Amino acid sequence: xxxxxxxxxxxxxxxxxxxxxxxxxxxxxxxxxxxxxxxxxxxxxxxxxxxxxxxxxxxxxxxxxxxxxxxxxxxxxxxxxxxxxxxxxxxxxxxxxxxxxxxxxxxxxxxxxxxxxxxxxxxxxxxxxxxxxxxxxxxxxxxxxxxxxxxxxxxxxxxxxxxxxxxxxxxxxxxxxxxxxx
Ligand code: HEC
Ligand code: HEC
Numbered sequence: 001x002x003x004x005x006x007x008x009x010x011x012x013x014x015x016x017x018x019x020x021x022x023x024x025x026x027x028x029x030x031x032x033x034x035x036x037x038x039x040x041x042x043x044x045x046x047x048x049x050x051x052x053x054x055x056x057x058x059x060x061x062x063x064x065x066x067x068x069x070x071x072x073x074x075x076x077x078x079x080x081x082x083x084x085x086x087x088x089x090x091x092x093x094x095x096x097x098x099x100x101x102x103x104x105x106x107x108x109x110x111x112x113x114x115x116x117x118x119x120x121x122x123x124x125x126x127x128x129x130x131x132x133x134x135x136x137x138x139x140x141x142x143x144x145x146x147x148x149x150x151x152x153x154x155x156x157x158x159x160x161x162x163x164x165x166x167x168x169x170x171x172x173x174x175x176x177x178x179x180x181x182x
Contacts, residue, residue, distance in 0.1 A: 041113050041171070041172045041174070042111060042169075042172065043065040043109065043111050043113055043114060043170040043172070044063065044065060044104065044111065044170055045063060045168065046064070046170075047104075048096075048097070050093060051097055051100055054089060054093065055097070058085065059158065059159070060158075060159060062160070063104075063170045064100065064101050064105055064106075064109075065104060065105065065111060065114040065117075065170075066106065066117065066132070066135075067105060067106055067117075067126070067129060068118065068121060069105035069107065070125030071126055071127060072102065072105055073098070075127055076094060076097065076098055076101070106118050113172065116134045117134050117135070119134070120133040120134035120137070121134075129158060129160070130156070130158045139157065144179070145179065148163070148179050151179070151181070151182055152180065153180040154179075154180055160172070162180060163178060163180070164176060165177070
């Protein structure tokens with residue numbers, strides 16, 4: 001009976017549209033809740049085991065919302081010459097990371113800190129988290145001794161977790177900072 005099949009198809013389409021709409025609204029509410037729960041300086045922590053494995057082996061696994069998707073795309077494109085290192089990924093793994101980073105990049109994140117990062121970039125997509133203007137500014141205050149980034153156990157401004165004790169949970173609040181001694 002073709003008409004029965006047709007009405008089934010229409011019903012199916014209706015369910016699809018409805019569930020897409022519910023999805024979008026759930027997404028919206030999730031972001032809103034996140035914004036309320038957030039301290040001012042928190043980001044969602046890393047959730048992808050693949051990302052943690054591949055991109056946390058040599059350094060802190062940066063929460064994706066620290067950079068816009070354009071930065072992550074450029075970083076993944078340049079992996080054979082990754083800041084003087086060669087990072088090898090098979091194509092499937094690379095695609096997995098690309099999807100994860102694109103979906104969780106700064107412009108997709110409702111956290112206030114992500115908004116500050118995006119606003120400070122003015123459309124630029126730097127290859128380094130430590131070059132994000134908002135973060136550079138935040139580390140120029142009097143609370144940071146001049147030699148802080150070169151102290152033992154720190155070594156570089158990119159070594160967030162050396163000072164931010166909650167960095168692994170995406171927490172960059174200044175109240176959880178411990179600068180290692182000289
Ligand atoms: C073989 C070691 C290695 C692996 C694996 C690796 N990196 Fe790196 N990464 C480095 C080195 C070395 C630097 C430069 C560190 C510095 O200058 O302080 C760096 C720097 C970075 C920076 C810039 C940090 C900053 O703000 O200055 C980002 C972002 C980054 N890596 C992302 C990634 C991503 C994404 C992956 C996974 C696809 C990855 N890295 C895997 C070695 C590695
Ligand atoms: C040498 C220690 C050190 C390193 C490394 C470091 N930070 Fe910080 N960070 C600080 C200190 C200290 C402050 C507080 C500065 C102030 O309030 O004047 C701060 C402030 C911040 C703030 C603002 C927090 C607030 O409550 O106002 C953010 C966000 C932040 N850091 C992110 C990062 C990220 C991301 C990295 C790595 C790319 C990083 N930091 C690396 C010491 C460090």
